[in-house]
Amino acid sequence: MTALLSIRDLTVRYRRGGVEVTALKGISLDVEAGERLAIIGESGSGKSTLALAIARLLARSARVGGTIEWSASLLQKSQSVTPPSGLPAISPARGEIGSLVAGSPSATLETGESRDDGLISPLAGEMPGRVEGGVPERRPSAIGDNNIPLLGRDIGFVFQDPSSSLDPVMPVGKQIAEVARTHLNLAWADAYAKAKTLLERVRLPDPEAALRACPHQLSGGQKQRVAIAAAIAAGPKLLIADEATSALDTIVQAEIVSLIRGLVTEDGMTLAFISHDIALAATLAERIAVLRHGELIELGETDQILNAPRHAYTRTLLDAHLGLDAKPLLDRQGASA
Amino acid sequence: MKRLHRFFQTPEAIAGALILALLVIMALAAPLLFPGDPQAIAGPALLSPFQHWSLPLGTDRLGRDVLAELFHGARTSLAVGLTAAAAALLVGAVVGTMAGFAGGLIDEVLMRITDAFQTVPSFLLALAFVSIVGPSLGVVIAAIALGAWTGPARVARAEVLSIRERDYVAGARVIGMHPLEIAFREVLPNALPPVLALSSVIVAAAILTEAALSFLGLGDPNRVTWGGMIAEGRTVLRTAPFLSIVPGIALVLTVLGVYLAGEGVVESTAVRRSLS
Amino acid sequence: MTVLAVSNLSKRYRRGGKPFAAVDDVSFEIGPAETLALAGPSGSGKSTIARLALRLLEPDAGRIQFEGADFLALSGAALRARRARLQMVFQDPLAAFNPRSIVARVLDDPLRIHGIASRSERPRRIAALLERVGLDAGLAARAIHEISGGQRQRVAIARAIATRPSLIVLDEAVSALDVSVRGQILELLLDLQRQERIAYLFISHDLGVIRAVAHRIVILDAGRVAESGDARTVIASPQSAIGKALVAATPRLNRIKTP
Numbered sequence: 001m002t003a004l005l006s007i008r009d010l011t012v013r014y015r016r017g018g019v020e021v022t023a024l025k026g027i028s029l030d031v032e033a034g035e036r037l038a039i040i041g042e043s044g045s046g047k048s049t050l051a052l053a054i055a056r057l058l059a060r061s062a063r064v065g066g067t068i069e070w071s072a073s074l075l076q077k078s079q080s081v082t083p084p085s086g087l088p089a090i091s092p093a094r095g096e097i098g099s100l101v102a103g104s105p106s107a108t109l110e111t112g113e114s115r116d117d118g119l120i121s122p123l124a125g126e127m128p129g130r131v132e133g134g135v136p137e138r139r140p141s142a143i144g145d146n147n148i149p150l151l152g153r154d155i156g157f158v159f160q161d162p163s164s165s166l167d168p169v170m171p172v173g174k175q176i177a178e179v180a181r182t183h184l185n186l187a188w189a190d191a192y193a194k195a196k197t198l199l200e201r202v203r204l205p206d207p208e209a210a211l212r213a214c215p216h217q218l219s220g221g222q223k224q225r226v227a228i229a230a231a232i233a234a235g236p237k238l239l240i241a242d243e244a245t246s247a248l249d250t251i252v253q254a255e256i257v258s259l260i261r262g263l264v265t266e267d268g269m270t271l272a273f274i275s276h277d278i279a280l281a282a283t284l285a286e287r288i289a290v291l292r293h294g295e296l297i298e299l300g301e302t303d304q305i306l307n308a309p310r311h312a313y314t315r316t317l318l319d320a321h322l323g324l325d326a327k328p329l330l331d332r333q334g335a336s337a
Numbered sequence: 338m339k340r341l342h343r344f345f346q347t348p349e350a351i352a353g354a355l356i357l358a359l360l361v362i363m364a365l366a367a368p369l370l371f372p373g374d375p376q377a378i379a380g381p382a383l384l385s386p387f388q389h390w391s392l393p394l395g396t397d398r399l400g401r402d403v404l405a406e407l408f409h410g411a412r413t414s415l416a417v418g419l420t421a422a423a424a425a426l427l428v429g430a431v432v433g434t435m436a437g438f439a440g441g442l443i444d445e446v447l448m449r450i451t452d453a454f455q456t457v458p459s460f461l462l463a464l465a466f467v468s469i470v471g472p473s474l475g476v477v478i479a480a481i482a483l484g485a486w487t488g489p490a491r492v493a494r495a496e497v498l499s500i501r502e503r504d505y506v507a508g509a510r511v512i513g514m515h516p517l518e519i520a521f522r523e524v525l526p527n528a529l530p531p532v533l534a535l536s537s538v539i540v541a542a543a544i545l546t547e548a549a550l551s552f553l554g555l556g557d558p559n560r561v562t563w564g565g566m567i568a569e570g571r572t573v574l575r576t577a578p579f580l581s582i583v584p585g586i587a588l589v590l591t592v593l594g595v596y597l598a599g600e601g602v603v604e605s606t607a608v609r610r611s612l613s
Numbered sequence: 614m615t616v617l618a619v620s621n622l623s624k625r626y627r628r629g630g631k632p633f634a635a636v637d638d639v640s641f642e643i644g645p646a647e648t649l650a651l652a653g654p655s656g657s658g659k660s661t662i663a664r665l666a667l668r669l670l671e672p673d674a675g676r677i678q679f680e681g682a683d684f685l686a687l688s689g690a691a692l693r694a695r696r697a698r699l700q701m702v703f704q705d706p707l708a709a710f711n712p713r714s715i716v717a718r719v720l721d722d723p724l725r726i727h728g729i730a731s732r733s734e735r736p737r738r739i740a741a742l743l744e745r746v747g748l749d750a751g752l753a754a755r756a757i758h759e760i761s762g763g764q765r766q767r768v769a770i771a772r773a774i775a776t777r778p779s780l781i782v783l784d785e786a787v788s789a790l791d792v793s794v795r796g797q798i799l800e801l802l803l804d805l806q807r808q809e810r811i812a813y814l815f816i817s818h819d820l821g822v823i824r825a826v827a828h829r830i831v832i833l834d835a836g837r838v839a840e841s842g843d844a845r846t847v848i849a850s851p852q853s854a855i856g857k858a859l860v861a862a863t864p865r866l867n868r869i870k871t872p
Contacts, residue, residue, distance in 0.1 A: 042791035043762065220655065249655040249818045254862035276791065279864035306868045320792040322821040323866050324848060329799055329825045504708040507669050512723040512772065513696035523711050 002071060003030040004237060004270050005054065005149075009066035012049050012058065012294075023049040025294045026066070031238070033071070036264060036271040038285030038302075040278050040317070046294040051242045051274045055155050056148075070149050149238075153183040156231030156269075160243040162223035166215040172226045173199070173211030176233050183234035198229040202259060221252035225259065232263060239264060242274040257284055278317050282306055290314050343605040350601020356594025363411040371405035375561050379405070383577050397569055397580050407587055410563040413556075414591060417478055418544035424482035425539055429489025430525060430532050436490070437497030437528075438520040448494070451487050459484025463546055467555045474557045477550055481543045488539070489532045496528035537599020541592045548588055563588050615678070616780050616812045617643045617666065617699075622675030624661055635661045636672070637836040643780065646810040650823040650844060652859060653833035659816045662833075663782045666814065667701055668692060680779060697727045697776035704785035706765035710757045716743070716768055717753040723775040742771040746801060763794035767801070774805060782814045787822060799826055820863045824848050832856045 012024040024046045031037055031054075041047040052058050054068060149155050159165040167175055173195045180198075181191035192211075199207035202225040215223050224244060231239060241260060245253040261284055264271045275281045281288055288305045290298040290313065298311040309315045322329075344350050367375075379392060379402040386395040386403070394403035436447040454462070463480035470476045500506065501524065509519045550556050551564030563584035570580025624636040636658045643649045651659045664670040666677060668684065677684040679699060687695055703709035710719055720739045724730045730738045740750035746767040757765065766786065773781050783802070787795045803826060805811055817823050823830060823844060830844040832855060839853035851857045 042793065250820070250862040251654050251858050254864075277864065278792075279866045282866060283864050306866055316793060318866065318868070320796045321866055322796075322819075322825045324821055324824060324860065324863055325865070326821065326825060328845065329796075329803055330828070504703045504705065505711045507664075507667075508701070508703065508709050508772075509711075509722075510669060511667055511696060511699075511701045512776070513693040513726050514722065515693065515726075526713060527711070 002033045004033040004071055006030050006069045006071075007050075007054070007066070008069070010050070010053060010068065011065040012046070012053055012062055014059065014062040023062075023294055024053070027291075027294075027296050029289060029296060029299065031270060031272060032287075033237075034268055034270055035287060036261075036273065036285045038273045038275060038281035038288045039291060040275050040281045040288060041291035042276055042317075044293065045291040047274050047276075047291050048242055049294075050291065051157075051240050051272065054238075054272065055151050055157050055240055057151065057157070070154075150183070152179055152236070153234045154237050156228075156234075156236040156239040158224070158227050158231050158239070158241045158244040160246050162220070162227040163215065165227055166223060166230075168215055171212050171214055172218070172229075176226070176230045179230050179233035194233065195229070198233055199226070201232075201263065202226070202229045204229075221248055221256065224248065224252075224256055228256075228259065228263070232267065232269070235267065236269065238270045238272065240272045240274070243276065244273075245280070246276065253280070260284065278305075279321050279323060290317070344601050347601050347604055349597045350604065353594050353597025353599070353601055356590055357598055360411055360415060360591055360594065363408050364415050367405075367408035367412055371402070371408055375405040375409040376401055383573065385577070386579050386583075394583055395577075395579060397566075397577075398573055403566075403580065403583060406561045406566055407563075407583060409561040410566060410584060410587070411591075413474075413560050413562045414544050414547060414588075417474070417481065417547040418540045418591075418595075421478045421481035421485065421543040421547070422536055422540040424478065425485035425543070426489050426532060426536060428482065429486040429491075430493045430529065431521075432486065433490040433493025433495075433532070434497050434520050434525045434528060437494035438501055438516070438524055444494075447490075451490050454484070455487040457484075459542075460546060460549065463550060464553070464555065467550060472550075472555050472557055474560065477547060477555075477557060480550070481546045484546070485539050485543060489535055492535060493525075493528050493532045496531055497524055500524050500527055534599075534603055537595050537602070540599075541595045544588070544591055544595070615642045615644055616647075616680060617814070618676075618678040619662075619666060620676045620678075622662065622665060622677070623673050624658075624665060624670065625673050634836045636665065639675075639831075639833070639836070639838055641831050641838070641841065643812045643814060645779065645812055646806055647829070648806065648813040648815050648827045650815045650817060650827035650830040651833060652817060652820060652823055652830055653839075653855065654818065654859070656835070657833040657855075658836040659818075659833055660784055661836075663701070663784045663814065663816055667699060667782055668696075694727070697723070698778045699780050699782070700773035700776065700778040701782040701784065702766070702769045702773050702786040704789055706762055706769050706789070707758070709769055710765070712758060715754060715756050716760070719757065719768060719772055720753070720775055723772060727776050729776065738775075742775055743768075745774070745805075746771040747797075763790055763798065766790060766794075766798055770798075770801065770805070774809065774811070777809070778811060780812045780814065782816070784816045785818070786815075788817065788819065795822075802826065818859075820848050820859055832859065 007027055007029045010024055010027040011022065013020055013022050015021070027046075027050060039047045039050060049058070053064065058064065151157060166172065173192060176195035176198055177188065177191040180186050180194045181188060184191070184194075186194065196207055196211055199210050204210045204222060204225050210218070210222070210226070215226070218226065228244075239260070244260070245256045248256060257280065260271065260273070263269070271284075273281060273284055278288070282302050282305070285302055288298075288300065288302050289296055290305070290311065292313055298305065298309065298314050300310070305314060306318065309318060345354070378400040380389065380396050380400050382396060382398055382400040384392055384396040384400075387393060388395060392402055392404070394407065397403060397406070432447055432451065436444040436451075462484045463477075466480040466483055467476055470480075506519060506523060509523050514523070547556065547562065548564030548567070551562035552568045554565075554568065556562045556565050566584040567581045567588075570577065570584075574581055619642070620640040622636055622639045623634060625632050625634050627633075639658070639662060641649060651662060653659050661670065665672045668687075672685070679695070684695070717736070717739055720742055721735055724735050724738055725732075736753075739753055743750050743752055748764060748767050748771070752760065752764065752768075757768070760768070769786075786802075787798050790798060799822070802813065806813065813826075815823065815827050827844040829842065830847050831841040832839045832847065832851070832853060834853070834855040839855045840847060840851065847856060848860060851860050
């Protein structure tokens, strides 16, 4: 497998109330192209910070050390077309997201190494903070734009709370079409048609009506489907779902998880699934990374993590899971009604 | 300490604080620097400023010391402005909290009363009140507060309506807390910040209203006020314009100082909110 | 002997001008030292029922018998006094406390309001309550926002047991907690139940948690009771469509062997 991105020694610090907090400590991790990776941890483990760092969404005040290298050849095919301004200029025929691009340096692909073609910011040990309007605010010097992933185009991000990630007063059709138009260079009518296709793909009941609906008219699960549609609108290589199902009830959660699994498979996307729930993560992921207090303490195949965890903390998490097969606490205490 | 530090980050806040500090020093120093009655005759009438070392700002029509009047006037302006604003904020916060928290009929009644007060221009209200009851310091304060409490009441009610639905209010009901205690101990303190943000506007308006009442001769006759000084100077505006200009400048600076300091407070709390 | 008996409870709201039933003809009973779970998807009416049972909302129809007396007939001071016996723990322990309060004040309120301890005696009672829920008594002076989520939920439980209630409504009380903390809180709740014979109305969307702690379960769908019975039996073989869907949707750890 080829690494879509390689995280090396990633450290993130930020100040909270005058105290410096280290959110991530020396994380090194490869995300393989096309894999489904779960990043799990409890609150304060740094899992969301990791997701934000990958998506380059960290607050500008965050101090970032280490590197996140993206495989240039695996990023969008349009590298040669992309103007230096960083504005998206992608051919409209973006149906074949999964297939790799003709014209990309195949040598890099074959070796599976992308060390020297995808460095984001080895220079000052800092990463540009956030991406706004698709253009990084502070661009690291001496590095081509080609290997800097664009949020929306190369990375789709689904947040925990769809109510705050969707514009409350804009019809959802427009919001999705906006993404498609910006990143795929589509005409408005085409983008709107694509929005409808996307709403069908995320299995919203009555996509025609949903196009014109505002977020407040939809249920929590429906809003999350819309947020997913917007996230995948430009055909990103990587889909990051940050606690995307945590605010939903069990039934809707299962539906969204199966939706994500389907979409990722169909489009050949790479998935980073951030969750606090190891059981939920295991139903979806091929590999699981366990974070605790900002450190990566275990990374392995899902089977190995579940059945032969190497780290005691992973075992604790597994044992704390209250599944339908767990021994009820009532019995353990020897009290029953 | 941190808050104070953040407050002094903006130039507006520093300027505002300096002006207000000067004003407070003037008010506190007035009886020390100018003991005795500031309305007593101190020299020849209509002495221009900078003519005599003991009367640096000159004298008015009756030969009273303008500088002494200015210092003593600062006392009245500050006392009336701060007290009236505090009364307005207190009444407004209590009425708004009661209306928002109780809801139903109590809310209706209180808010219709608020409407009634708000539809009458507050200056006319103050004017009518002082004319009927008669001018004295307390009456002037009450008259000004009467027209100023409606704004805080509306803001407090809006805030209370959102706080009322929070879990901790339900929690207070569950432990059996009395509704009045919930309203004033749990809800009101948390509804205060946006209400207090109004205070600079209210203090400034109260100082101006007091000046306007005094200008119309409805201030406390036993006290020197800047509005009264301007009114005094009006009759000799052509020959001795300084008699109106000096208290006028004092008034403008005071209101400016209050606004700037208020702005500084809002700014520093906004920073704090965005940090948390 | 039942602690809480709810019969034919209904509550209607208007949504978009149309009336809809948040709770529709719901009945159930809870006995002493028993845990009854209310399960169901979001919008099924679980939280509304909790708030109706606590008289935080008034029902449109139905009866609530609490400790053998008509709970709906109470009002004013009588109702407030009765509240000592019926407590609640909320989902979000941060939202459940006045953001300005400190731990000692949170625990002082119920003791003061119900006249359980004199002013001089209260600090000792507060320390005892904190220790009862596994916290250090020194925590009393800390502000609510300074302590961790798990500690806050323990404080919430301490507040709930301060008035020696016979029933505590737990509204998703462990859903927002980390799994490692969740286990400890559930153990604490079970321990309190055994010691003090407290009944729980345990509201959750997580069947795994319900199965671990509840004796009986009521599964709700769109405000109505879909099925009810012994918690483990119902979860092992649900009969209603919603029950089956809930069971199927619960994530499972497919571990080959258990260590």
